[in-house]
Amino acid sequence: MLSKMHCLSSGNEVNFYYRIVVMARSVKVGVIGFGTVGGGVVDILQQNRELIKNRTGVNIELKSVVSKNFSNVGVEILYAKKLSDYNDVINDEEIDIVVELVGGIDVPFDIISKAISKKKSVVTANKALLAERGHILFRMAEENGVTIGFEASVAGGIPIIRSIADAMVGDKVSEILGILNGTTNFILTKMFEENIEFEEALKEAQRLGFAEADPSLDIDGIDTAHKITILSQLAFNTFVDFNSVHIEGIRNISLMDIKYAYEMGFVLKLLGIAKLDDDGKVEIRVHPALISKDNQLASVKNEYNGVLVKSKNLGITMYYGKGAGRYPTAVSVVSDIVEIAKNLDNPRRVNKISHFTEREVKPMGDILSKYYLRFLVIDKPGVLSIISKILGDNNISIASVIQKEVMPHEFVPLVMVTHHAKEKDLMKAVAEINSLNVVKGSGAVIRIVDDLK
């Protein structure tokens, strides 16, 4: 396995330098999709082939790259074949690993399922596909004795998949709180720091390339929901149906609430939340959330991602880094390629996701949370008393109330923070309050997420 290369003696200290002997057979890779991430993967595989070989003994050969258009990627393909039909990679018997970086759902599903049926392992960064049809693909992979690498599908360059799957293999995760979408985190950071409303911050994000022309997957929370679905399946060893995820985005967040909440000690973030409750049910949801300023996630700003994990034995751990971008994502793809390559002939290789426990998803109405409530009310005596009564009648107790300065048109923001309450009680109370004549315009209901302890 090893050959000592040379043995240098310098003074009293003897240093040994050695290299791992490279195995005869190289591992052949086909990359399908040559865009932002594909370009990064090709670049790293070309530039760091020797480095990877020296580190791991695995000689990874980029054999083919598939794309409809090889121009304007900013990366030159040095040796690999340029192909236009992905079937030419899937049907190439020499290819060991297929890297799917196409985007969408149907085409990548076709690519991955065909590759698996040809006994090829697959690496993908496709969170939508894995969240929505991963259960089918992981089963196929196990049946065919191959593996699917998906480190890049969640939080780009942060090694959260291997941290949960490998580092916590002897541990039980009970809660995950994640800032999993750089676009929305960038927008929320800008709103707060530059005192601007959502629409303006979105435009700035688009101008700087942090948001797409059609930003809805990001700002409506879908992207975060895909990622938290994958993390929960991994962490809780259970199947979580993507359609059961409660999803709210940040379109309706107003600067006013970010500022009021900050005065009360909170920072607003779009969180993906997955919890394994004491009753054995899974909570899974995506929504704007207030966290305390001391929370480790509060300092995750701009386009960065952060994932906070609570597990029985490790306690609290946190992982921070870039959630997107050519090279951060490509490094994660390459890490999967190398891991699969190292295990090609390993009889004990396994997929990181396997479902072996059946669990119920808790209906959103049943969750417990503290809430930040903000109503615009007419400034006249008795309003607070009416609203407090409605809350009380619905089993919601108030932790603090702030009546803000009068705004134009005589509406006053009334801000309240509740103690823990049941979501369905809270929503019922808020609907009653909003139907009052003294309440005007749109209020705000934002869940407050407790610090992990």
Added chain:
Amino acid sequence: MLSKMHCLSSGNEVNFYYRIVVMARSVKVGVIGFGTVGGGVVDILQQNRELIKNRTGVNIELKSVVSKNFSNVGVEILYAKKLSDYNDVINDEEIDIVVELVGGIDVPFDIISKAISKKKSVVTANKALLAERGHILFRMAEENGVTIGFEASVAGGIPIIRSIADAMVGDKVSEILGILNGTTNFILTKMFEENIEFEEALKEAQRLGFAEADPSLDIDGIDTAHKITILSQLAFNTFVDFNSVHIEGIRNISLMDIKYAYEMGFVLKLLGIAKLDDDGKVEIRVHPALISKDNQLASVKNEYNGVLVKSKNLGITMYYGKGAGRYPTAVSVVSDIVEIAKNLDNPRRVNKISHFTEREVKPMGDILSKYYLRFLVIDKPGVLSIISKILGDNNISIASVIQKEVMPHEFVPLVMVTHHAKEKDLMKAVAEINSLNVVKGSGAVIRIVDDLK
């Protein structure tokens, strides 16, 4: 590899539940050392055997535990043999993996080297051993076709070893900044938050079990130095001699400097620092350091550890969690046991540390840094001018100066922050300044570490 267990159809959605088929042969483990960490490892292996089997297909059997004293550990050994001589584990042909959790250097070296020569893989949490003699052990391991797991040796429960070795396998690390010692971080946090001096904070840490009766390994920076040595060998693929690490601890830190620096926007931490400079030389050092309040490490408080890594492709990533304690450390040990078990029959298994690049360690005098300087001077005209001239004559330019209020005995703290300067120039200037008649008592020189960008 997989057998479908049952296939449930509920409504329109078909859910597949499956389990990995467990391989016939179990992997047999012997744990040597049954103290804090050993107890945790035994507990996890006993409690989570089924969980690990379901997740990975690997059946890990704890066969033997070695200790001189099996009482007062708080963990009951259920099935494993209790032995008193570690040679009985090493010579047991059935044992696949030896877990060394003894402490010290000579005895664990004997255990590990003997185990390796018997073709057994090893897991250890022993940072001192790996930092000081790891190069010998890793070479032996490669020569014998076995692996050494050492995730628990650095930052306890934070998966920093696999993050660098596996997630960054296609990346090049250029800098690591680590809060790697919970004891000193606890002491520094308490000094700041409770306005107490070092000695009092140390006593509190000892009372709460965060510092040992003889705390010198921690507070003098040796423990941090062991860990940063291991990380630099891993990240830079080079041999770093532990004796070449510049080490300063926190014994001489005074509350006054923590407070003055905080007023200037800095937080004081004991950092392990490893850098691969543009000239190809390695910087490796441990010392109290000032970092900006916005630095991700600034919010790592109390007994927590944090590691900030800069690499070419990922950019900045950060890892946060508990650096010590029974269960955090034990989870990392167990993660290594499982990884080795999964790879027992893998022809491509490799050690994470292999040296293939020869690099020079940069002498401490040659490093560049900004500095916080604090002198106690006699409050009379001309003193600032004399001190400024000495700094200027030594190529050190001043970024800011604060003259603090007069203290008893007419000495005035004079606080300065420099621009980047060469360490040897700075030290020469400080020696000159300290020899002046107008300067009294002990001053402070604390390096300011730039934020990673």
